[in-house]
């Protein structure tokens with residue numbers, strides 16, 4: 342089905358098989374494929390229900406290769422004299438499985454890591470990197486952070502401390518005196534560029550950016566390092582103008598400016614030889630290949646070409662050697678490898694339905710008789726006019742009710758009739774492909790609300806926080822035309838817990854085409870491209886914990902479930918909010934004991950309740966009672 346645009350945003354990793362199921366390939370044009378529905382059924386047989394995060398480590402590897410190949414091609418094409426090395430920013434997804442999988446492939450090209458906090462650095466110091474790869478440290482640092490960097494250098498890592506604030510230099514110079522009898526870290530400086538990025542993270546660049554040194558501060562760092570006799574430590578110039586940079590023109594401008602700063606510093610007899618162009622390579626989430634927020638108007642190859650060519654041009658112009666290009670791409674490497682699969686639990690009723698069939702008689706108020714008449718005679722010719730009439734009658738209905746002139750039963754009848762007219766008007770508008778605003782709004786009001794077993798705040802926080810779009814696709818029934826227009830409601834008690842914006846090639850869709858729910862049959866959907874930022878920024882809202890997780894390897898026979906990590910259980914979720922299991926059990930038991938003492942419960946009943954309560958400590962925080970829609974539709 343072209344409807345979901347898989348071929349636009351899937352980067353060759355996703356497709357639909359003959360059974361109508363979503364499949365995943367380990368790399369573009371690879372004949373091997375895993376059927377996601379089969380994986381979910383297999384996991385269900387093992388007691389692992391939805392929601393479940395599926396990790397496909399091979400996609401991470403493929404992205405690393407894609408990036409490495411793109412730069413290798415550009416370096417050859419433009420006869421660039423320096424190398425290219427990546428450092429993966431751990432903050433994008435610090436999960437051990439992700440970082441270790443990255444390092445397995447990355448070490449072949451001397452790609453390293455970037456850490457932005459003491460905890461990330463702590464983890465990185467123990468991870469196996471190739472000897473020539475770098476460990477770049479960004480973010481604000483105290484003396485302890487910087488000392489850990491010196492210890493890292495002593496342990497044999499090629500550490501670069503990037504100075505974000507002048508005060509960090511004081512710590513560096515002091516510690517250099519203490520640690521100078523062994524290998525020392527290198528120093529980098531982050532420059533605040535005049536050039537800005539494009540897209541949601543535009544504010545990360547420009548003169549008012551939170552991070553980076555101004556030109557005078559850079560000169561001051563150089564002066565102080567020279568004065569302290571430590572200028573040989575200054576090896577790297579870094580900039581980062583934001584994540585998800587949608588527009589290649591802006592990237593080129595920033596590189597031009599940064600390369601010029603690099604060249605000028607180099608000309609000051611500073612032995613700088615690493616130019617770190619930050620992260621920001623965008624992922625085309627909607628497949629539109631535009632500078633729109635959730636897209637990118639360039640490919641990896643175009644990005645690499647622009648970076649390499651621009652740096653070369655500036656360096657030749659300034660007559661300085663070509664630096665090694667360091668790149669901190671995170672989103673581009675990790676976004677594709679993870680998807681959240683979950684079940685639609687039910688449909689939420691939002692319009693008034695007649696629970697009892699309504700009967701109209703001559704004694705009914707005039708407004709009801711007129712609404713009933715509209716309902717009977719609405720047609721493809723008059724639906725616009727009748728819809729507007731119905732709106733007026735509804736206002737009248739409420740005015741009469743507020744004046745005490747009609748009964749509660751009359752009001753109920755009127756509401757049912759009004760929504761019946763709306764539904765019919767909406768059907769005619771659909772048939773006639775009416776795109777006027779009135780019916781757009783009505784369509785949104787009348788669309789199905791699919792209650793979906795997940796938390797937006799846990800699994801796609803960027804959708805809630807910054808309207809980031811993620812592709813969403815059913816994992817089965819893809820050989821059947823969907824018949825419903827729907828939005829997704831999550832299971833948190835928060836009206837912001839909805840997904841009501843969807844990827845589209847030309848615009849943002851307000852509704853998603855999905856299949857009608859069949860009683861007794863599960864309906865599964867996947868939210869894709871969630872491997873970057875979402876997992877690690879997700880929150881505990883409503884104490885929904887981590888979903889179940891499975892690591893999938895795609896092989897000649899389909900798939901292999903390599904690892905299953907059960908999601909957070911209720912006990913772990915309450916502990917995150919600092920409740921103590923023992924105290925909770927004790928508290929519940931005490932309350933039951935009081936009831937038993939007062940004779941309101943027998944001892945056996947009390948025991949049963951206590952046992953039940955205590956056994957629930959291991960429940961999944963998500964809905965488990967049947968992953969099938971319960972309502973007859």
Ligand code: PLP
Nearest residue numbers: 581584585620621669670671672
């Ligand atoms: N480097 C730095 C300094 C960052 O702040 C970020 C994130 O914004 C990145 C690298 C990673 O960016 P991206 O994931 O867009 O490649």
